[in-house]
Amino acid sequence: DTAVSQTPKYLVTQMGNDKSIKCEQNLGHDTMYWYKQDSKKFLKIMFSYNNKELIINETVPNRFSPKSPDKAHLNLHINSLELGDSAVYFCASTNTGLSNTIYFGEGSWLTVV
Amino acid sequence: GQSLEQPSEVTAVEGAIVQINCTYQTSGFYGLSWYQQHDGGAPTFLSYNGLDGLEETGRFSSFLSRSDSYGYLLLQELQMKDSASYFCALHNRLAFGKGNQVVVIP
Numbered sequence: 001d002t003a004v005s006q007t008p009k010y011l012v013t014q015m016g017n018d019k020s021i022k023c024e025q026n027l028g029h030d031t032m033y034w035y036k037q038d039s040k041k042f043l044k045i046m047f048s049y050n051n052k053e054l055i056i057n058e059t060v061p062n063r064f065s066p067k068s069p070d071k072a073h074l075n076l077h078i079n080s081l082e083l084g085d086s087a088v089y090f091c092a093s094t095n096t097g098l099s100n101t102i103y104f105g106e107g108s109w110l111t112v113v
Numbered sequence: 114g115q116s117l118e119q120p121s122e123v124t125a126v127e128g129a130i131v132q133i134n135c136t137y138q139t140s141g142f143y144g145l146s147w148y149q150q151h152d153g154g155a156p157t158f159l160s161y162n163g164l165d166g167l168e169e170t171g172r173f174s175s176f177l178s179r180s181d182s183y184g185y186l187l188l189q190e191l192q193m194k195d196s197a198s199y200f201c202a203l204h205n206r207l208a209f210g211k212g213n214q215v216v217v218i219p
Contacts, residue, residue: 035209041198043156043209090155101146102202104155 003027006091006105013081014113020077021108023091031055032074033102034066035090043090049074050096081112117201117210124216125191133186133213135201144204145184147175150212151197160186161204191217 006023013019025032033056034046047066048056054066063079078085091105117137125131135145144163148156162168162177162184174187188195198212 041150041212041214043200043212045208101158101161102148102156104157106155 002106004091004093004103004105006089006108008108009106010109010111012111012113015081015083017081018077018079019081019110020075021089021091021110022073022075023105024073025091025093025103026072027093027095027103028072029093029095029103030071031094031096032068032071033092033094034074034076035092035104037088037090037107039087047074047076078110081110083112086110086112117203117208121211122214122216124218126218127191127193129191129217131188131191131215133188133199133201133215135184135186135210137182137184137201137203137208137210139182139203139208142179142203145175145177146202146204147173147186148200148202148209149197150200156200159199163204188215191215193217193219 004025031050033048035043036046037043046060049068051071052068065077068074088107088109090107092102094102146161147159149159150156160168160170160175162175165177165179167176172189177184196217198214200212201210
C-alpha cells in the first residue's frame, strides 16, 4: 500500500496553463506538506497544513494555491504556469509531536514548455 | 530564519567510510534528521538526533552537537546502493540542507 500518493507522476504542460497535483496519505497523519525540488536538488518547503489548517506558507507566488478538503488530502493548484515552475513537487506527511519522520510521496515531475 | 549548510559531492569506493557534515542556524531547535534520496526517487528517513551524541542504525550513524550547531552522518561499509543524495533537515521540517551527493565506485 502506498502511504503517500500523489498524481500525476509526470506532467508536461504549456506556459500559461492551470494545473493541479493531488496528494493523499493513508497513514492517519495530521500534518501534510508540499515541497519543491529544483534541478539543483534544493528541497524547499512551500506549504504545511495541520488538520486542514494552513500553518506554513513560505514565500511562494500567489499562483500556487493549496487546498485541503480533509486531513488526508492536500492538493496543489498552480495558475498561469511559468517556465520556472518546472521542478519536482513532493507531497509529504507526518504526525506532529508523535513522530520524527516525514513520509514523502514519489514526487510529481512538472515540465513547463 | 533557518539555514543548513552541507558540502556538495563526495566519491568513495565500496567498503569505505564517508562522513557528511551539516551545520545549521535556527532560532528554535528541535532536532536534526537525515534523509536519503536516490536519483528519481523520494527522500526517505534515515536517522534523527534530538540530543547530543551518536545514534547508530546499522551501517549508518548520526551525530549531533547542539553547542556547535553541527551534525554529521556517517556511512560505513559503503555499498553501491548507497549512491544517493543525503540531506540534513531541521526537525521542525521547515528547512532541508541542499544535499550531499555520494557516489560509490567499485
